[in-house]
Amino acid sequence: MNARRPIAVALTAGAVSLGLLTLSACGTSPSDAAEGKGGRLDVVASFYPMQYLAEEIGGGHVAVRTLTAPGVEPHDLELKPRQIGELGEADVLLYLKGLQPAVDDAVAQAGVRHTVDAATLTSLDSPAAEGGEHADEHAEEPAGDSHDGHDHGASEGLDPHVWLDPVKYAEIARGVGAALGKADPAHAADYEKNTDALVKKLGDLDTAFATGLKNTATRTFITTHSAFGHLAQRYHLEQEGITGVDPESEPSPARIKQLQDIAKADKVTTVFFETLASDKTAKTLARDTGLKTDVLDPLEGITDKSKGSDYLAVMRANLAALQKALGAK
Template sequence: MKKIIAATALFCSLLLGACSNSQSNDADPAKDAGLSIVTTFYPMYEFTKEVVGDAGEVSLLIPAGTEPHDFEPSAKDMAKIMEADAFVYNSPALETWVSNVTDSIDTKQTAIIEAAQDIDLAENEEEHDHEEADHDHELDPHVWTDPVLAIQEVKTIRDQLSEAYPDQKDQFTENAAAYIEKLEALDKAYSQAFKEATQRTFVTQHAAFGYLARQYDLVEASISGISPDQEPTPSRLAELKEYVEENQVKVIYFEENASSKVAETLANETGVELAVLNPIESLTQEQMDNGETYLSVMEDNLSALQKSIK
């Protein structure tokens, strides 16, 4: 609560400063040189960057390699959002702090874009299986792990940016079409890979692939809930051990950017293989420097899933 009060007070002062400079900003030729767009975490960054192209600069608010579920913006972060031409986030189901920021933003200066706004989010079905109910994540936000819903998010970003900045509409439309074509190819690859599968079950470290599973008629069983910080109960682990054995699961998937201790424990107890399945909640700076992208990681995920789905 103290953090919210302090942040709100500072935010108000920043807002007053922004208002006093609004006339000069409107006349600033640098504003006409290109849009400044702030995005929350990696998929939002890539989706937006692909739509914007060279029409502006797209930045990442949540630092590379940072787990986004529990991120809280600093006063500097909030000022960065206020000064941008647009702010793109996934949904309040993930960025639970976003209403504290957006309520104070002048939407005439900064377009606020919720990429998942037209997607019906699924309820957190895993909540009852863990030590503490995850009330901050009662809805599953991981829509981007489904290529079909990723396309929908790209279209929402395209349409809302076009509405806010109509002079760039043609460019946004053209850029989005080129990227959507790649996402459609990704969807086709997933569909074909799992079309004839008879073993359709996979076990993950946390419940980040529910939308992907539903899209391709698969079954995800997760050790932890929507948030990777949730700890499974002993009864949940016992239940999963039995599940792995009964369903002849060969692989348990963990995440490189989160603790894999529980996944390793379950794999050791059941004698199955460990493999990486990336929920793309963030990419490390090294991964980004090496040219890894949403598309390349999703292709790696497809290869990894084929170890289970046969």
């Protein structure tokens, strides 16, 4: 099996078979690799944030496939044998190491020359997974319960949800653009132009968040999935997660009691939940504390329930939700 010149693939978690060991790259030229896709580069992305970058930067020069279908929680993804086999045929692989360990293993064995790990393009450092000044008070609670034995980077104190910080996402975009240019030198100028345009849009988004959240009645927000540590750090907010980075884990009674106290002390008005995970815990906490509920989307995928059709639109919906919940002035 020929391994085509890698372009941009982002991978998600799943069952990895020994068949990947046979996917070592023999190496074909960029022109040969593109022939099977109508002259376009074959880019594989692990989940939506990587897919969005590939499509925005690659434009008409790339054919983008994603391993995570719309509506599938990325942390829960299992790769099918067919998907695993196709990894080695990609021109470019785009993924984020530490988000989906099974995907990490598959990528390591696929042998794709142009493999891009978004985690190497920016810093994953952020506050504790539960976040905020109260993190030490519930240190006995794990930062994120493991899912199928995986802690999604929490064991190293790293938060993989860097795409929710427009500044860090722009840094990743720069790296992806450079990688596409190396994989497809003939269109490097177009990739650079598209990267600059996307970075400009992300800069405008950053300005909107910084301005829109500058003056608020409270700086604390409660959310089911502790995915917003980078966003909170960027805009000087305090994230308090009901669970850790695993959206399906259950909080302890002690944590629920603590959140009730935090909500009262910090004048929290809203408990946020997300579209791809159960809202049961958030609604229970809100009911017991007399709070409202709303959606804060971690943008791990776009569905018909998303408040927008792409990354920028959903992020602006997130901003509006935060402004309302925090009492922006």
